[in-house]
Amino acid sequence: MSTAHEPDRVEIRLRGHLDERWSSWFDGLTVELEADGVTLLRGRVADQSALHGLLARLRDLGIPLISVAVVPVPSQQSRTRGTQP
Amino acid sequence: MVDALLETKLLRPRPRRGTVPRRRLASLLARADEAPVTLVSAPAGFGKTTLVESWLRPGDRPVAWVSLDEGDRRLTSFMSYVLTALDRTVPGSAGAALTLWRSGQAPAETMLAGVLNELSVHDGDLTLVLDDYHLADGPEVAEVLAFVVDHLPPQLHLVLSTRSDPALPLPRLRARGELVEIRAADLRFDGDEVAAYLNDLHDLDLPAAAVAALETRTEGWVTALQLAVLSLRDRADPQRFIDRFTGDARFVVDYLVEEVLHRQPDDVRRFLLDTSVLERLTASLCDALSDQPGRGLSMLEQLERDNLFVVPLDEHRSWFRYHHLFADVLRAHLRRERPGDIPELHRRASRWFAQEGAVEAAVRHALAAGDDATAAELAEEAIPDLRRRRREDVILRWVDDLPAGVVRDRPVLAIGLVGGLMASNDFAGVEARLTDVEAMLARPASELVVVDPGELASVPARVEMYRAALALVSGDPAATISHAHRAIAAAPAGDHLSLAAASGLAGLASWATGDIVTAHESYVVCAAGLERADHIADVLGCSLTIADLELALGRLGDADRTLRRALDLARRRGSDGEVLRGTADMLVALSRVAWHRDDLPAAAELLRRADALGESAGLPQNPYRWRVAMARLRAAERDWPAALELINDAERVYVGDFSPPVHPVHATRARMLAASGDLALARSWVREHGVAAGDDLSYLREYEHVTLARILLAGQRATGETGSLHEAIVLLDRLLDGAEAGGRGGTVIEIEVLRALAHHSAGADQPALAALERAVDLAEPDGWLRFFLEPGPGMGELLGDLARRRPDSELVVRLLERRADGILPREVTREARGTLPDPLSERELDVLRLLGSDLGGPAIARELFVSLNTVRTHTRHIYTKLGVNNRRAAISRAHQLGLLTRTAR
Incomplete structure (x- = not known):
């Protein structure tokens, strides 16, 4: 995860369908329902501590977590990353 | 009212009405009874608190219970609650540590070591429960808790209930067999328990297939079952509900809360959503938030009666909170349905708390309402009073x-x-x-x-x-x-x-x-x-x-x-x-004044009064100051073993403050060693602390250099060597210059007395007499006596000479009288010592002496070749006989009564 100010995109999969009303509870992440009762939360989080806050809120809801993926947003810095040792 | 609310954090939760007995967990809980550490780790709503409460309730072991919250991530707050809970459960065990902690003058580990040491000799086990530990878990708190776990006395059992595994060395505890874990899989209700819950407890009379369907759908999650009961109650066609529920893919709690809310009358539903912004509820606060004032009390009673996830927080049932999981879902509903109302709800809560004088909550709600200016104003207004308190x-x-x-x-x-x-x-x-x-x-x-x-x-x-x-x-x-x-x-x-x-x-x-x-x-x-x-x-x-x-x-x-x-x-x-x-x-300091005036009975009486006031009357430094004062008294009585034992004890309980340490305890000890004739040890102090006659002199080390002069003089008396005498005279002359330049009249008297003795030993009677005369002139108005009584032979002769020169000096007359009494009769203050109606046995005296050390209970047991239980029983008897409730108080009472003197080696 980059430490720059660029927010990261996260994709969090949960077991059980969540109502769309939870979107604002989870910092505006979109709530998408997938097959087999899986919920996908998707969107941007400001930084690592925002992500941990989000995970704590999921924990407090008791909803089972399936996966958490962080997808760095391409930025100029990250495009030049390949040239670094 | 709101300060009292904090008290609710230390109350054991009330037993819940209607719980299913967890026989399946009996053997696990039986192991937990003996285990040093029990971890109850599971997601929200798995019945952790209920399990721990119902497990510990029937036992006769005292329980120190702390319900943690977000504020306890700060070590200050965490420690205050834990120490308060321990001290209430075992009075005397943590009171002094709490004072020290609040004064901010000692690291957490130092204080905890003292508390654990006390508990290690306590007669009886106790359990410390940290409920909702995940709220407090952070680097600071985890470090302190790891220390506690590493130094857990056999009497203390630690129980953590948490939603996330704590940052503790769990693998090590597991490997040593010191940890019992109760996790989600254990807490989950199995088929029989689900049936018992639905049919026996709630009389739903569901067929086996329906019970099995609900067990599968809720996975034995008790909160979900509870919600299911609320949804099923008074339903004409429960099977239809079960079919719909089990056929739905939605998150179980989401589905069920909606079901439950849907079934509530509009006013109840509105009340629930309005008050979901609160962390804790009471009737008048709910009234302040709602558009239907006056309903708060009846509404809370109704919610409690209907089992709608309100948890009573105090004995009087005036404060409640929502079950955390339920509150989260309510808040999500509120955000979705009436986002525009949220700031106003927080604003009203803020006003209510401000009127109640609960500024912390008022500021928190003002910030949540987005009213930064109001929050700032409330804070600004409150700060002077917070500083005072x-x-x-x-x-x-x-x-x-x-x-x-x-x-x-x-x-x-x-x-x-x-x-x-x-x-x-x-x-x-x-x-x-x-x-x-x-x-x-x-x-x-x-x-x-x-x-x-x-x-x-x-x-x-x-x-x-x-x-x-x-x-x-x-x-x-x-x-x-x-x-x-x-x-x-x-x-x-x-x-x-x-x-x-x-x-x-x-x-x-x-x-x-x-x-x-x-x-x-x-x-x-x-x-x-x-x-x-x-x-x-x-x-x-x-x-x-x-x-x-x-x-x-x-x-x-x-x-x-x-x-x-x-x-x-x-x-x-x-x-x-x-x-x-x-x-x-104040009393201890006054005893020093009395000591300087050589009024030893008064000094002893002041120390007795200080001790009788108990630990809560003293600043964190008082325990060591009291011991130093008592040591001086014993030294004045020439009771060297008692004096040295006390001064060693003073070093052990020493706590510094912001003042420069101008009278270090080790130097006082060195003076006593020199006066008692133990020159070898006194000289090793000189070496250890690097005190030399040729040092640059400053006020901060003046006491140490005067101590060195005393040791040099004592050396000369013992061996007759003139080298050290000369060194002492040069040092004293330099010290005198410094003390005079600094206006330190008290030190000047002391130095002049020592100079008089030094010159007398060197055979120079004129300068000796001049120095003594000067000391007497300075000491006379305020009645300083003690400085003249301490040093050894030669003083009597000098005072006799001086008496001829100054027949009108009352001070000289008094000093000669004292010396005629044979310097000092031993134990002049015995009458202030008192006696015990029920004296300690020899074995109890052995234990008592070790209680004055840093040894924990098991180490004391090994030292005396007895079991820990025997040590614990002796400790209880010692405490009872001495009328104290902890080790430190036992030792000072023992010194007070002279018990350690009589048994000293």
């Missing part, structure tokens, strides 16, 4: 919570926040904040926001006062004094606190440089300011320093008056028969 921890929280934008125009608030940072030793960034405040003050007054214009007038003085404190911390006394003087000049009339604080800082800096004349003046101003500002406890601390300086200055009578005046103040201001903390310290 030493609640800087609250102020500190606002440093993080209040947005910078709202502080930018508020100089009074900004300087108040600096006060919170300084009190918690958080100095980084303070100077930048002070510069910001000065920049604010330079702007036109119309741009600034100030609640109380009177407070604004004090801001410039406080800026300089905090700069002085920063300079002191960084070890720059000159800068401290100059900033303090600027603060004093800038303080407006009537701002006693700024004046007192700045004077105190200047005094401390002067003291550290050895200018005790100026230090004394500053402290007197400081004490007067503190008294006018009504900070009485601080006046006591300040008076101790003033008296100390007065003794050094040779003003024995003034020291006596200062302490008696402070004692009188403490007596008048102590409320409802409660003894003000610091009172015992």
Whole structure:
């Protein structure tokens, strides 16, 4: 995860369908329902501590977590990353 | 009312009505009964608290229960609750540690070591429950808890209930078999338990297939089952509900809460959503939030009756909270359905708390409402009172919570926040904040926001006062004094606190440089300011320093008056028969005055009174000061074993403060060794502490160099070697110059007495007599006697010579009388010692002596070749016979009664 100010995109999969009303509870992440009762939360989080806050809120809801993926947003810095040792 | 709410954190939860017995967990819980650490780790709503409560309730083992919350991530708060809970469960075990912790003068681990040491000899087991530990888990708290786990005495059982595994060395505990874990898989209800819950407890009378379907769908999650019961109750066609529920893919709690809410009448539903913004509920607060006032009480009663996830928090059922999981879902509903109402709900809550004087909650809700300005105003208004009550921890929280934008125009608030940072030793960034405040003050007054214009007038003085404190911390006394003087000049009339604080800082800096004349003046101003500002406890601390300086200055009578005046103040201001903390310290300091006047019975009586007041009457330093004073008394009686035992004990319980350590305990010990004739040990002190006659002399080490002179003289007496005599004379002459230049009259008397003896030993009678005559002249007005009675032979001859020269000197007459009594009869103060109606047995005396060491219970048991249980029983008997409830008090009572003297080797 980059430490720059660029927010990261996260994709969090949960077991059980969540109502769309939870979107604002989870910092505006979109709530998408997938097959087999899986919920996908998707969107941007400001930084690592925002992500941990989000995970704590999921924990407090008791909803089972399936996966958490962080997808760095391409930025100029990250495009030049390949040239670094 | 709201302070009492914090008490609810230390109450054991009430037993829940209607629980299913968890027989399946019986063997696990039986192991947990014996285990040092039990971890109950599972997601929200798995019945962790209920399980722990119902597991521990029938047992006869005392339970210290702490329900943690977010605020307890701060170590200050966490430690206060844990120590309070332990001390309530085992009275005397943690009270002193709590005082020390609140005074901010010792690291958490030092204090906990003392508490665990006490519990290690306690007769009886106890359980410490940390409920909702995940709320407090953070680097600071985890480190402290890891220390506790590593040093857990066999009597103490630790139970953690948490939603996330704690940051503790769990694998190590598992490997040692010291951990019992109860996890989600254990807590989950199995088929039989689900059936018992639905059909036996709630009489739903569901067929086996329906029970199985619900078990599968809820996975035995008790909160989901509870919600399912609410949805099923009074339903004409339960099977239809079950079919729909089990056929739905939605998150189980989401589905069920919606079901439950859907079934509530509109007013109940509205009430639930409105009040979901609150962390804790009480009727009048709910009324303030709702559009249907007057319904709060009946509504809460109804919710409790209907089992709608309200948890009572106190015995009177006046405060409740929602079950956390339920509250989260309610809040999500509120956000979705009526987002526009949320700020107004928080605003109303903020107003209610502000009226109740619960400023912390008021500020929190104002911030949640987005009313930063209101939050800032509430905080600014509350800070002076919080400072007076030493609640800087609250102020500190606002440093993080209040947005910078709202502080930018508020100089009074900004300087108040600096006060919170300084009190918690958080100095980084303070100077930048002070510069910001000065920049604010330079702007036109119309741009600034100030609640109380009177407070604004004090801001410039406080800026300089905090700069002085920063300079002191960084070890720059000159800068401290100059900033303090600027603060004093800038303080407006009537701002006693700024004046007192700045004077105190200047005094401390002067003291550290050895200018005790100026230090004394500053402290007197400081004490007067503190008294006018009504900070009485601080006046006591300040008076101790003033008296100390007065003794050094040779003003024995003034020291006596200062302490008696402070004692009188403490007596008048102590409320409802409660003894003000610091009172015992005054008595101990007065005993030193009596000792200087050689009124040993009075000194003994003062120490007895100080001890009888109990630990709560003393400052954190009192235990060691009391022991030093008692050691001096025993030394005056020539009871060297008792004196040395006491002084060793004093070193063990030593706690420093902000004052320079001008009378180190180790040097007092060295004096006693020299006086008792143990020159070898006295000389090893000289080597260990690197004290040499050729050192550069300064006030800060004056006591140590005078000690060296005493050791040199004692060496000469013992061996007759003249080399050390000459060294002593040169050193004493130099010390005299320094003491005279510094105006330290008390030290001058002591040095002149020693010089008289040194010259006498060297056969120079004229200078000897001159020195003694000078000492007598200085000592006569205030009646200093003790300095003349301590040193060895030669003094009688010199006093006889002096008596011929000064037949009118009352002091010389009195001194000769004392010497005629054979220097001092042993144990003149025995009458103040008292006796025990039920004396300790030999074995109990053995245990008692070891209680005065750093050994824990198991180590004491090994030392005496007995079982830990035997040690525990002896300890209980010792405590009962001595009328105390902890080790430290037992040892001081034993010294008081002379028990350790008689058994000393």
